Amino acid sequence: MRIRLGTRGSRLALAQSESVARRLRAGGHDVEIVRIVTAGDTRPVDSVPGEGMFVAAIAQALLRGEVDVAVHSAKDIPLEEEPGLVVAAYPERADPRDALITRGGGGSLTSLAPGSTVGTDSPRRAGFVRAARKDLRIVPLHGNVDTRLRRLDAGEVDAIVIAAAGVDRIGDGQRIDERLDPSVMPPAPAQGALSIQARRVDAELLAVLAWHDHPDVRLAVDAERRVLTATGGTCRAPVGALATIADDRFTMIVGGVNSDGTDMRVETFGGRRADAMAVAEAAGRNLAREVMLR
Incomplete structure (x- = not known):
């Protein structure tokens, strides 16, 4: 099968997409990487990204039939997905934690x-x-992973906090000083996970992609995103959630804080795998009652 895979053109996005393309090629498929410019790539330096800014253009290219598959960082997908599209697979998840990187290292x-x-x-x-x-x-510091590392090295800041998965995926994991404990900094919902998205009507392609889906990752991502939905927030909300699945057991750390550092709450929830979504819903509602999340 010939598959056109749409992606942003950043180093990280290409690394993520190539990892998926290799899987598909190993299955005998002909995969073409198609680079797509998104609103997130053209925004002014240090402007605040809006929800879906990094995925909307690629999703529209999928709907128009210009590409067949898209690979996104799962945390960037809006909570309300396009009805004509579906996440066909969540492959293995990378390190979901946040990372501290300093200019000199060892911090x-x-x-x-x-x-x-x-x-x-x-x-x-x-x-x-x-x-x-x-x-x-x-200090507000935007840009892709490469850009933020360059700005750190140029002396604009003393340290940066960034998703560990992105740094690892571009091969710079050795630069990480500290992988922050989720009890100190609960990761963004779905951080470290990739979403392989396709058109809902492409049954043959969806069957191919389903071989690359990891049910435990899917459940964890769905539960973490349910926490965010239950708080009434978006992917930019100061809410963290990290779920762990072990056989029939489900554990989730959930945290929220105001952006000024006040009203921090971090709690751990657990239960049966079958109850994961209900636990996530309750945890999100509870967090919204306790923290203003502004």
């Missing part, structure tokens, strides 16, 4: 000097950093 969140500047593009990361270290200064 940690606790060892940063008072007044150090920490760059991030995320209200969630900003809030949890402030909750842990009120003496640090948060």
Whole structure:
């Protein structure tokens, strides 16, 4: 089968898409990588990204039939998906944690000097950093992984907090000083997971992609996103959730914080696998009652 795979053109997006393309080629399929420019790629430097900014153009290309498959970072997909599209597979998940990287290396969140500047593009990361270290200064720092690493090295900030999975996938994992414990900084829902998206009507292609789906990853991602939905937030909300599936048991750490570091709440929930979505729904509603999430 010939498959046109749509992706952003960043180094990380291409690495993610090539990993999926290799799987499909190993199954005997002819895969063409198609680069698509999204609104997230053309926004002004340090402007705040909107929900779906990195996926909308690719989703529309799928719906128009210009590509057959899209690969996204699962955390970037809007909570309300396009009705004509479906996530056909979630392959293995990478490290879901956030990572601290300093210019000189060898640092940690606790060892940063008072007044150090920490760059991030995320209200969630900003809030949890402030909750842990009120003496640090948060600096808005946007851009893809390469751009943020370059800006760190240029001295714009003393450290950055970024998704570990993205750094690992571009082969720079050795630069990570500290992989932050989820109890200190609960990851964004679906962080570290990839979504392989296709048209809902392409039954033959969906059957091919289904071979690459990991049910435990799918359940974890669905539960984490349910937490976010239950809070009434979007993918930019200062909410973290990380689910772990082990046989019939389900465990989830859920956290929320205001972006100024106040009202932090982090709790752990557990239960049977079959109850995962109900537990996630209740956890999200409870978090919304306890934290303003602004």
